[in-house]
Amino acid sequence: MDEKRNDKPGRGAKPNRREDRKRDFSRREREDAPENMLEGRNAVTEALSAGRTIDKLFVADGDTDRALARICAMAKEAGAVVVPTDRRKLDFMSATGAHQGVIAMVAAHDYASIDDILKKAADAGEAPLIVICDELSDPHNLGAIIRTAECAGAHGVIIPKRRSVGLTAVVGKASAGALEYLPVARVSNITAAIDTLKKAGVWIYGTAAEGSTTLYKADLKGAAAIVIGNEGDGMVQMAEGAKLANAVNWAGMGEIEQFDRIAATGARSIKIIKPYDDENMVLERMDRAEAAGALAVGMDLDHSFGGNGKPDVVLGLEMRPRTMKELKSYVKRTKLPFVIKGVLSATDAQKCLDAGVQGIVVSHHHGILPTAVPPLMVLPEIVRVIGGRIPIFVDCGVMNGTDAFKCLAMGATAVSVGRPVMQPIIERGAQGAADVISAVTAELAGAMARTCSPDITHIDPTVLWRRNGVHAI
Numbered sequence: 523m524d525e526k527r528n529d530k531p532g533r534g535a536k537p538n539r540r541e542d543r544k545r546d547f548s549r550r551e552r553e554d555a556p557e558n559m560l561e562g563r564n565a566v567t568e569a570l571s572a573g574r575t576i577d578k579l580f581v582a583d584g585d586t587d588r589a590l591a592r593i594c595a596m597a598k599e600a601g602a603v604v605v606p607t608d609r610r611k612l613d614f615m616s617a618t619g620a621h622q623g624v625i626a627m628v629a630a631h632d633y634a635s636i637d638d639i640l641k642k643a644a645d646a647g648e649a650p651l652i653v654i655c656d657e658l659s660d661p662h663n664l665g666a667i668i669r670t671a672e673c674a675g676a677h678g679v680i681i682p683k684r685r686s687v688g689l690t691a692v693v694g695k696a697s698a699g700a701l702e703y704l705p706v707a708r709v710s711n712i713t714a715a716i717d718t719l720k721k722a723g724v725w726i727y728g729t730a731a732e733g734s735t736t737l738y739k740a741d742l743k744g745a746a747a748i749v750i751g752n753e754g755d756g757m758v759q760m761a762e763g764a765k766l767a768n769a770v771n772w773a774g775m776g777e778i779e780q781f782d783r784i785a786a787t788g789a790r791s792i793k794i795i796k797p798y799d800d801e802n803m804v805l806e807r808m809d810r811a812e813a814a815g816a817l818a819v820g821m822d823l824d825h826s827f828g829g830n831g832k833p834d835v836v837l838g839l840e841m842r843p844r845t846m847k848e849l850k851s852y853v854k855r856t857k858l859p860f861v862i863k864g865v866l867s868a869t870d871a872q873k874c875l876d877a878g879v880q881g882i883v884v885s886h887h888h889g890i891l892p893t894a895v896p897p898l899m900v901l902p903e904i905v906r907v908i909g910g911r912i913p914i915f916v917d918c919g920v921m922n923g924t925d926a927f928k929c930l931a932m933g934a935t936a937v938s939v940g941r942p943v944m945q946p947i948i949e950r951g952a953q954g955a956a957d958v959i960s961a962v963t964a965e966l967a968g969a970m971a972r973t974c975s976p977d978i979t980h981i982d983p984t985v986l987w988r989r990n991g992v993h994a995i
Contacts, residue, residue: 558627558628558629559615559625559626559627560576560626560628561616561620561621561625561626562620562621563590563593563622563623563624565626566593566597566625566626567592567596569626569628570593570597570600575629575688575708576597576602576627576628577603577627577628577629577687577688577689578602578603578687578688579593579597579604579625579627580605580611580612580615580624580625580626580627581593581594581623581624582607582608582612582624583607583609584606584609585623586828586832586833586840588840590623590838591799591835591838593624594838595803597626600683601683601708602626603684609623629689633689633706633708634678634705634706636678636680636707636709636715636718638705638707639652639680640677640722642678642705643677643745646677648675648677649743649744649745649746650719650722650724650745650746651676651742651747652676652680652719652724652747653667653671653676653678653747653750654679654680654681654712654716654726654747654748654749655667655679655680655681655682656682656686656749656750657682657686659686661687661693661696662696664686664693664696665693665696665697665698665701666696667679667750668693668696668700668701668704668706669696669698669700671704672697672700672703676704677705678704678705678706678707679704679705679707680706680708680709680715681707681708681709682709682710682712682779683708684710684780689701689706689708710779711779711782712779713783713786716749719747722745724745724746724747725746725747726746726747726749727746727747727749728749756947756948757773757774757780758783758784758787759951759952759955760943761773761784761789761791762787762951762955762956763951763952763953763954763955763956763957763958764789764790764791764955764959765789765790766952766953766955767955767959767960769959769963770791770936771784771789771790771791772791772792772794772917772940773791773792773793773794774794774796774822775836778806778810781814782814784814785814785816790817791817792816792817792819793807793811793816793819794819794821794861794863794883795808795811795819795820795822796821796822796825796839796841797821797822797823797841797842797843797844798840799833799839799841799842800839803839804821804852808852808855808856811858812857816858817858817859818858818861818881819856819858819860819861820860820861820862820863820881820883821844821852821860821862822863822864823843823862823863823864824863824866824891825841826841826842826844827841827843846873846876849862849877849879850878853878853879854878859880860881861880861881861882861883862874862877862879862881862882863883863917865882865884865885866885866894866895866897866900867895867903868900868903868904868907871904871907872907874912875907875911875912879912880912880913881912881913881914882904882908882912882913883917883938884900884901884904884915884917884934885916886918896918897916897918898916898918898932901914901929901932901933902932902933905932905934913936914933914935915934915935915937916929916934916937916938917937917938917940919941920937920938920939920942920962921941922942923961923963923964923966923969924965924969925937926939926965926966927973927981928986930966930978930981931981931983931985931986932983932986939958939959939962942958943955943958
């Protein structure tokens, strides 16, 4: 007797969405799996080990295991952009249904070198015309630029390895085939590439919305390289704004090359390094900051652990705490003043003195530990322990000049203003940051004038009074 099969779920039965997804993934893998996509930890690790170019790495947001952290570190070292991604989005992107929390997009085209581009111009008997794309993250924009450059007779395009889209399938499609005819070089450092071109006799032209000469009026005869792009690096713009306002700039999380660009603005900058589990990442950033002309260098210790008691993971990279011995070794290693950020107790302040650091930052890292003491409540005790031997910086949500006045009156050497400049940078770039810093400084000057304070080292703390445990003027 034949059994009648019923594929419909019975009353109360739930459809097996997992099996449905598997069938869907199988169909996608057969029909439209992207040729430039790698999935799975082993596949991506082997590709990185073999030196294959990876443009972007999507990793499951919230996964903190060592294997994934190692893959992220390898990808960053290779110049890939690492993007923390919701696991549901990874499921949707996946063509196999077995991404293991990691999907890599590989280059759709081989990269050339700067010498290849210069040789192409020489072989054609023409003066080199090169387009340098600085930090273009939109593949459609890069593809359009490649298409336009090829039509204009350019001999090549140069893009950076980090913080920029690579030659993905989308770029190839947006270039309308121009990518097959125009060499594209991918370099570790745009500044170094520009220096190489200068030595080859190429003149460098920058583009900016506020420029005084239009493209059509510019004299581009002879060997020329046109720098375009940089869709907006907030850290660089903050540095530019700090310079305009004659303030010291603090640079934190970011790629090594980013601090090179920050230093190039001429702003006096202090580089703060995360406590990476990989010691080489720490030492490399210290050395590069010193070579770039940083004012000081330091470490952000309050990122050692996450809220779950395990080593913190920042942008896929695992952190770890540091011992007194390690801190002392950092102080000895660098010729610059070494600063510790994240001090929230008199005990920690004393340990910093014992380690030989040359400055501390009293900070709760915007409430990274919700139950921690408010920085200003512990500041007087820290000031007493330090006793004027090293500078004390305060970074604790300062929003205006009055906040800055309170910190200085309580013994701080200087005050940092961070979050109030973020939105103005988005709206007006470097000038927005400069305007906020200048406004805070002006309000501080007003508070000092009204309290007869001749300078920041002679603010009378008795002008402050406590109301419900809060200092006020």
